[in-house]
Amino acid sequence: xxxxxxxxxxxxxxxxxxxxxxxxxxxxxxxxxxxxxxxxxxxxxxxxxxxxxxxxxxxxxxxxxxxxxxxxxxxxxxxxxxxxxxxxxxxxxxxxxxxxxxxxxxxxxxxxxxxxxxxxxxxxxxxxxxxxxxxxxxxxxxxxxxxxxxxxxxxxxxxxxxxxxxxxxxxxxxxxxxxxxxxxxxxxxxxxxxxxxxxxxxxxxxxxxxxxxxxxxxxxxxxxxxxxxxxxxxxxxxxxxxxxxxxxxxxxxxxxxxxxxxxxxxxxxxxxxxxxxxxxxxxxxxxxxxxxxxxxxxxxxxxxxxxxxxxxxxxxxxxxxxxxxxxxxxxxxxxxxxxxxxxxxxxxxxxxxxxxxxxxxxxxxxxxxxxxxxxxxxxxxxxxxxxxxxxxxxxxxxxxxxxxxxxxxxxxxxxxxxxxxxxxxxxxxxxxxxxxxxxxxxxxxxxxxxxxxxxxxxxxxxxxxxxxxxxxxxxxxxxxxxxxxxxxxxxxxxx
Ligand code: NAD
Numbered sequence: 001x002x003x004x005x006x007x008x009x010x011x012x013x014x015x016x017x018x019x020x021x022x023x024x025x026x027x028x029x030x031x032x033x034x035x036x037x038x039x040x041x042x043x044x045x046x047x048x049x050x051x052x053x054x055x056x057x058x059x060x061x062x063x064x065x066x067x068x069x070x071x072x073x074x075x076x077x078x079x080x081x082x083x084x085x086x087x088x089x090x091x092x093x094x095x096x097x098x099x100x101x102x103x104x105x106x107x108x109x110x111x112x113x114x115x116x117x118x119x120x121x122x123x124x125x126x127x128x129x130x131x132x133x134x135x136x137x138x139x140x141x142x143x144x145x146x147x148x149x150x151x152x153x154x155x156x157x158x159x160x161x162x163x164x165x166x167x168x169x170x171x172x173x174x175x176x177x178x179x180x181x182x183x184x185x186x187x188x189x190x191x192x193x194x195x196x197x198x199x200x201x202x203x204x205x206x207x208x209x210x211x212x213x214x215x216x217x218x219x220x221x222x223x224x225x226x227x228x229x230x231x232x233x234x235x236x237x238x239x240x241x242x243x244x245x246x247x248x249x250x251x252x253x254x255x256x257x258x259x260x261x262x263x264x265x266x267x268x269x270x271x272x273x274x275x276x277x278x279x280x281x282x283x284x285x286x287x288x289x290x291x292x293x294x295x296x297x298x299x300x301x302x303x304x305x306x307x308x309x310x311x312x313x314x315x316x317x318x319x320x321x322x323x324x325x326x327x328x329x330x331x332x333x334x335x336x337x338x339x340x341x342x343x344x345x346x347x348x349x350x351x352x353x354x355x356x357x358x359x360x361x362x363x364x365x366x367x368x369x370x371x372x373x374x375x376x377x378x379x380x381x382x383x384x385x386x387x388x389x390x391x392x393x394x395x396x397x398x399x400x401x402x403x404x405x406x407x408x409x410x411x412x413x414x415x416x417x418x419x420x421x422x423x424x425x426x427x428x429x430x431x432x433x434x435x436x437x438x439x440x441x442x443x444x445x446x447x448x449x450x451x452x453x454x455x456x457x458x459x460x461x462x463x464x465x466x467x468x469x470x471x472x473x474x475x476x477x478x479x480x481x482x483x484x485x486x487x488x489x490x491x492x493x494x495x
Pocket of ligand 1: 162163164165166167171189190191192220221222223225226227228230241242243244246247249265266267268299300301399401427466467471
């Protein structure tokens with residue numbers, strides 16, 4: 001049985017990655033500048049990380065372009081590509097404990113979750129796309145007696161991958177794996193709060209035999225490294241997960257440069273609806289707690305709005321609060337901890353600000369509402385539940401990206417669907433009911449890219465993932481993601 005002491009010793013004995021990986025080499029930034037990588041567990045600086053700017057990005061994008069054009073990856077036999085990606089998955093498995101530790105140190109998430117969710121999820125994603133890479137077929141057109149026509153999927157070229165800090169390795173892998181599977185080269189920028197697993201991935205990819213220049217990792221700040229990738233004339237596409245504000249900028253940068261393709265996985269304010277005929281109220285209450293408090297609420301699909309039918313609202317809220325009291329902030333490196341630190345002081349302050357606003361707007365605070373474990377120096381916020389939140393309230397409209405739940409009552413199905421859709425977002429939505437007709441009706445009525453019935457987050461890697469409305473466009477996961485990283489070329493041969 002692993003222990004806190006085990007992970008503390010491991011943290012003290014491994015080298016924390018901080019160098020960029022460009023064209024197969026581990027490098028300091030060209031300017032020599034670094035940024036402090038702060039650990040949310042205790043607020044201390046973990047290490048200094050290369051702060052890449054437009055010069056480093058240019059070197060990385062040029063290396064990626066060369067790698068793409070000379071075909072060192074793209075033109076490898078598909079069996080060889082597959083072998084290399086499977087080898088990478090094996091190396092990630094070998095180093096899974098280290099990867100999990102790096103993730104928990106960087107993000108503050110419980111080591112239990114890094115070990116059971118983030119790292120295995122990233123490895124599964126890699127294997128899924130490695131298995132799929134020789135199953136992408138083109139099409140043969142109807143043709144004519146004197147003409148043969150076909151369409152092929154061709155890799156796009158250089159993909160700029162820009163990811164957030166909440167599931168750093170998993171979000172990166174959702175993009176890196178299908179992009180590599182299709183034969184592209186990559187310039188990946190991890191979030192400045194969580195660079196370490198991406199840098200470790202880059203090292204393991206070289207060890208596995210991914211040729212130099214194919215997977216470049218440029219840590220750095222969003223407004224310098226991220227912007228430089230998005231403006232670069234040799235980057236063919238930006239695959240982004242993050243906030244709507246940055247998503248808007250990326251579309252501008254695309255327009256100001258080479259009209260590179262942009263795919264955006266953005267935020268959410270996802271509603272979970274509990275009807276009075278819910279098949280298992282207790283299970284729904286436990287799920288309602290975990291669907292907001294998992295990963296400290298720093299989840300794009302967090303069920304941050306809970307809509308409960310008025311006839312069961314009081315009893316259901318009691319069950320919810322019972323479940324929520326079992327979620328208790330602790331040291332992320334303690335294996336029993338089920339709720340860790342928020343990623344940064346800034347994110348903690350944002351959550352506390354929303355809590356303050358909700359109180360001022362008249363919502364009723366039923367649980368939590370404060371910073372906690374302040375003596376550690378880390379960034380911890382209590383799991384927080386508000387009832388009586390009105391659809392017009394800030395807490396019902398804006399994404400907190402923290403452990404704050406807004407509970408609202410509704411009268412009937414039309415009322416529930418109206419409230420659920422009354423948002424600029426459209427990432428996920430869910431409902432609990434025994435009524436199959438109502439479930440089908442709701443699935444069509446709810447404006448969201450993901451609809452979950454009688455369970456939350458119940459789709460897996462085999463299903464497309466992404467948003468409607470201002471939650472973005474383009475899909476991660478499933479075989480659809482492969483086509484995102486390819487262009488369709490039509491060829492006709494006239495006899
Ligand atoms: P963010 O948009 O601030 O940062 C995301 C990434 O963009 C980081 O790597 C950052 O350095 C970079 N960036 C910042 N400014 C940039 C610029 N001007 N040009 C280019 N890159 C820039 O988001 P965040 O705070 O890291 O993450 C939280 C957000 O991500 C939330 O809104 C959340 O809902 C969303 N998210 C969405 C999904 C999804 O799949 N839909 C998954 C996880 C997180």
